[in-house]
Amino acid sequence: MAWLSRHKSLVGGVALLIMLLAPFGMYFAFLAGARILLWGLLAAMAAAMAVMMRTG
Amino acid sequence: MDYAFLLKWLAAFSPIGVVLALMLGLNWGGGRAGAAGWFTAMLVAWGVFGADVDTLALAQTKGALLSLNVLYIIWAALLLYQVVKEAGAIKAIGAGIQRFSADPVIQMLIFGWVFGSFLQGVAGYGVPIAVVAPLLAGLGFAPVVAVAAPAIAHSWSVTFGSMGASFQALIAVTGLSAAQLAPWSAGMLGVAGFMCGAGSLHLYGGTAALAHGWLALLAVGGVMGLTQYLLAVGGMWTMAGFGASLAGVAACLAVARLSPYRKSTAAAEAASGMGLAWALSAYLILIAIVVPAEMIPLLKKWLGAIKLSLDFPAMVTDGGWRVAAGRGASISVFGHGGALLFYASCAGYAVYRLRGCYPSGAAGRILRETAKSALPTSLGIVSMVCFALVMDQAGMTYLLAEGLSKTFGGLFPLFSPWIGLLGAFMTGSNTNSNVVFAVLQQRTAELAGYSAAVILAAQTTGGALGSMVAPAKILVGCSTVGLGGQEGPVLRATITYGLLITMSMGLIALGAAWLLR
Known part of the structure; x- marks a missing residue:
């Protein structure tokens, strides 16, 4: 957690990328019926949100 | 009392409650509070409202599309600001305005109220706050005032700003004509205009500033409100916000x-x-x-030729809430407000560079500073928009409004602006608020025997006023004056005025609705 706080910009940048790109992955996973991928991307989005909540 | 409905209403309200408590009570930044709101909304949408994983996933996609639409403007507005700041022009603007009028009351009205309304007229989402806040900070106003004052002052102009996009949404979803909707909408927003100007002055200097600035407030507010009314009622509603603010500049x-x-x-x-x-x-x-770019139809069509969007299927939750199939937010790559700001940034950079305003390494610093200030803002906006979209797609937002209309019955007009405000608070957009709630307001008005035009005017006025309390917009302003992560104090400053003005609009709507019943 200390590492996350020390590298806030890097962590924030990666979180933003996940939060902006994962939803489009979910859209195409939904169209393709790839349920596991859809769940995985939703979990990645939740992880990005959790990191952001922790580090600000 | 239907306790099942009440419990469901409270569950629907919980994500908003969490965000408000964290931002106002614990001074959390928009990004952190938005993430907490997102988790709450996802849990409630799934557990209480029966939204399945597909609905939740597509809500994220719609949220990401809408976020990109907003971020395009914010990134470009921040770039423009850094281009101007690096050239030393922000300080020079402050000094120049002081030469024209060193009276801070006039400076507040010129920048926060009139120039902010003008920027709303020509650009829209968040630009007035993003551009005006650093200018006011440069003039010596405290950072919280520099963000909160333009947020309060410009909000009256949102419905007819951006070439009347929000008003157009109102017409589209209700099926009523502009001639039916314009008089009450423009009238109510005109009254709100005075209050927004007064609110910004009061925030700056309390009753002393109001006592000093009342003449300017009445004169400029009268000119702007009347111009907007005449243009809107005369059929030129796309130009009403722009024309009103231009007249306001001259009057100021x-x-x-x-x-x-x-x-x-x-x-x-x-x-x-x-x-x-x-x-x-x-x-x-x-x-x-x-x-x-906004007024020459051929140029507008040419710039808007390439648009990015996605088509979404219809979805139904286990709770029976149906989301119609349709297209998500579309991004006009070259004609978007963000693109226009980007062109202005490039041209502005060239002008300042030719004049020798930049020291060496300026371009790198501009890009670094832009990225540094854009990151926390972007995170906040994506989390806020995504949690608002989850609530919308699960039927939670609609249930909140339905609860208000059921509870207050005959007093419903009093609460109509609050429903508009709720929509704008959630989505940061008057247009989205009108899209989500206008039909509900119209049906409720018809059932209760009230004038739909009055109720819809209250809806769009509340939606416009929601701009001053929408965290997504507050985030934009804070990032430009170095208040990133400290949105709580700004929201506390704007919320008092937002609630007072919305309450006044509710009283006007109630009086008008009863008179016309």
Whole structure:
């Protein structure tokens, strides 16, 4: 957690990328019926949100 | 009392409650609070409202599309600001305005109220706050006031700003004509305009500022409100916000010549080393780009030729809430407000560079500073928009409004603006608020025997006023004055005025609805 706080910009940048790109992955996973991928991307989005909540 | 409905309503409200408590109570930044709101909304949408994983996933996609639409403007607005700041023009603008009028009350009205409304007229989402906040900070206003004052002051102009996009949404979803909707909408927003101007003055200097600025407030507010009313009622509603703010600029400059406000410090501009016209050149270029891009149909069509969007299927939750199939937010790659700001940034950079305003390494610093301030804002906006979309797609937002309309029955008009405000608070957009709630308001008005035009005017006025309390917009302003992560104090400052003005609009709507019943 200390590492996350020390590298806030890097962590924030990666979180933003996940939060902006994962939803489009979910859209195409939904169209393709790839349920596991859809769940995985939703979990990645939740992880990005959790990191952001922790580090600000 | 239907306790099952009440419990469901409270569950639907819980994500908003969490965000408000964290931002106002614990001073959390928008990003952190938005993430907490997102988790709450996802849990409630799944557990209480029966939204399945597909609904939740597509809500994220719609949220990401809408976020990109907003971020395009924010990133470009921050770039423009850094281009101007690096050239030393922000300081020069402050000094130049002080030469024209050193009266802070007039400065607040010119920048926060009139110029903010003008930017809303030509650009829209978040731009007024993003551009005006650093200008006010440069003039010496406290950072919280510099963000909160334009947020309060410009909000009256949102419905008819952006070429009347929000009003157009109102017409589209209700099926009523502009002629039916315009008189009450423009009238109510005109009254709100006075209150927004007064609110910004009161925030700056309390009752002393109001006592000093009342004449300017009445004169400029009267000109802007009347111009907007005449243009809207005369069928030119796409131009109503823009025309009103232009008339406001002229009125404000005239009022500044009156003896109570005529103060100047000629030495200030000389000390800055750059004239006001040069300092403002990036913003003048912005106007020169935006006005033809919005007003020349051929150019607008050409710039808007390439649009990115996605088609979404219809979805139904286990709770029976149906989301119709349709297209998500579309992003016009070259005609978007963000694109126009980007063109202005490039042209502004060229002008300042040719004039020798930049020290070496300026371009790198501009890009670094832009990225540094854009990151926390972007995170906040994506989390806020995604949690709002989860609530919308699961039927939670609609249930909140339905609860208000059921509970207050005959007093419903009193609460109509609050429903509009709720929609704008959630989505940061008057247009989205009208899209989500206008039909509900219209049906409720018809069932209760009230004039739909009055109720819908209250809806769009509340939606416009929601701009001053929408965390997504507050985030934008905070990032431009170095208040990133400290949105709580700004929201506390705007929320008092937002609630008071919305309450007043509710009283006007109630009186008008009862009179016309």
